[in-house]
Amino acid sequence: MLKAEATIPTIAGQSYVAAVCARLAQSDFDASAEAGRGRIALVDGLGTGTLEADDGRLHMRLESRTEQGLSVLKFLLSTQIEEVAAAEKPEVVWTGDGCDVDVLPSLREMTVLRVADVTPHVRRITLTGKDLKRFEGDSLHVRLLFPPEGVHPPEWPKPGKNGRPVWPPEDRRPAQRVYTIRRIDAAAGEMDIDFVLHAAPGIASGWAAGARAGAVIGLMGPGGREMRPAAHVLLAGDETAIPAMARILARLPAETTGQAMIEVEDEREVQDLDHPPGVILLWLFRQGREPGRNDLLVDAVMAAPLPDHDDVLCWLGAEEAIARRIRTYWREEKGLDRAKCLAVGYWKHALTVEEAA
Numbered sequence: 207m208l209k210a211e212a213t214i215p216t217i218a219g220q221s222y223v224a225a226v227c228a229r230l231a232q233s234d235f236d237a238s239a240e241a242g243r244g245r246i247a248l249v250d251g252l253g254t255g256t257l258e259a260d261d262g263r264l265h266m267r268l269e270s271r272t273e274q275g276l277s278v279l280k281f282l283l284s285t286q287i288e289e290v291a292a293a294e295k296p297e298v299v300w301t302g303d304g305c306d307v308d309v310l311p312s313l314r315e316m317t318v319l320r321v322a323d324v325t326p327h328v329r330r331i332t333l334t335g336k337d338l339k340r341f342e343g344d345s346l347h348v349r350l351l352f353p354p355e356g357v358h359p360p361e362w363p364k365p366g367k368n369g370r371p372v373w374p375p376e377d378r379r380p381a382q383r384v385y386t387i388r389r390i391d392a393a394a395g396e397m398d399i400d401f402v403l404h405a406a407p408g409i410a411s412g413w414a415a416g417a418r419a420g421a422v423i424g425l426m427g428p429g430g431r432e433m434r435p436a437a438h439v440l441l442a443g444d445e446t447a448i449p450a451m452a453r454i455l456a457r458l459p460a461e462t463t464g465q466a467m468i469e470v471e472d473e474r475e476v477q478d479l480d481h482p483p484g485v486i487l488l489w490l491f492r493q494g495r496e497p498g499r500n501d502l503l504v505d506a507v508m509a510a511p512l513p514d515h516d517d518v519l520c521w522l523g524a525e526e527a528i529a530r531r532i533r534t535y536w537r538e539e540k541g542l543d544r545a546k547c548l549a550v551g552y553w554k555h556a557l558t559v560e561e562a563a
């Protein structure tokens with residue numbers, strides 16, 4: 207078991223413990239507090255944290271079976287404490303396992319191995335790097351880091367004493383974009399990322415459009431909320447969500463029923479996806495309609511039947527405003543709870559990631 211701890215002086219420890227646990231519980235963590243003592247647990251027994259307020263101090267103790275679990279806990283608790291106790295400007299300094307390394311456990315430097323076109327607007331880039339085992343699990347997504355032009359060698363974030371990454375100064379700081387691991391083979395040290403080459407290229411899609419073997423980028427993660435399989439599924443998304451849908455479909459039990467609705471420009475963008483025979487793939491063609499500003503997905507999702515029984519999973523990845531409409535529809539009109547539905551904004555119309563932040 208890996209362990210770390212930190213103590214901050216404060217007279218308001220009890221209220222911080224209550225506030226941190228309440229915020230984490232709201233964000234789906236298993237967290238509770240009573241009489242100045244709080245406990246949080248990560249999913250799948252990945253780790254636990256205890257917070258204890260006494261004698262003008264707040265103690266935090268963490269335990270995890272994995273480096274990743276411990277670093278997630280450090281990050282989570284530091285971020286929360288620094289926010290709830292902002293007026294006191296607390297300095298969280300972790301001691302224990304993983305506190306003397308100078309590379310973030312979640313960071314890998316990756317090199318482009320191969321570039322191939324899957325469809326006219328989807329480019330598959332195979333990246334190679336060391337020690338990729340942690341990316342093989344069920345979490346699907348990674349954060350790609352693109353160093354600014356002219357910064358050689360690239361500079362990556364490093365672990366801070368408080369468990370949060372310390373980023374290089376603005377002019378040397380890499381831009382970040384979230385992508386999905388389409389395929390990974392940790393033993394061979396490689397993974398595929400499928401980049402949509404959209405009409406107004408940004409840092410990521412522009413990089414993918416010009417990427418050559420040997421180019422270097424950073425990668426952090428993995429992350430992403432897990433969705434449990436269900437007897438009946440409703441999956442929906444535009445081309446940015448095809449990698450995630452492909453991986454979800456590929457691991458559904460063979461007897462699963464349902465529909466997967468995928469919006470792309472035209473038939474040339476259709477991909478071969480493994481899926482249970484009872485899950486029907488429905489390709490929706492924009493044919494000139496504007497991406498992120500059309501009703502194809504919304505109409506298809508609202509027209510799709512949902513069975514009466516409880517064993518249902520609804521999932522969508524698409525432009526932010528579309529995701530918001532579907533989230534409201536599933537939650538408020540269909541009464542589905544968070545465990546049964548997830549609608550995620552993958553990009554924002556007319557805004558770069560930086561502008562949207």
Ligand SMILES: Cc1cc2nc3c(=O)[nH]c(=O)nc-3n(C[C@H](O)[C@H](O)[C@H](O)COP(=O)(O)OP(=O)(O)OC[C@H]3O[C@@H](n4cnc5c(N)ncnc54)[C@H](O)[C@@H]3O)c2cc1C
Nearest residue numbers: 385386402404408409410411446553554555556557558559
């Ligand atoms: C969890 C998650 C997983 C994702 N997985 C993938 C993936 O596997 N493959 C993938 O291609 N994308 C994926 N995305 C979406 C990707 O992160 C965004 O599309 C991102 O904005 C691309 O960055 P960029 O630098 O190319 O463009 P930005 O600099 O962010 O934007 C530049 C311009 O392009 C527009 N734009 C951005 N994306 C699109 C789009 N898809 N269609 C039309 N216009 C667009 C913006 O509105 C803006 O006007 C994922 C997003 C999330 C949140």
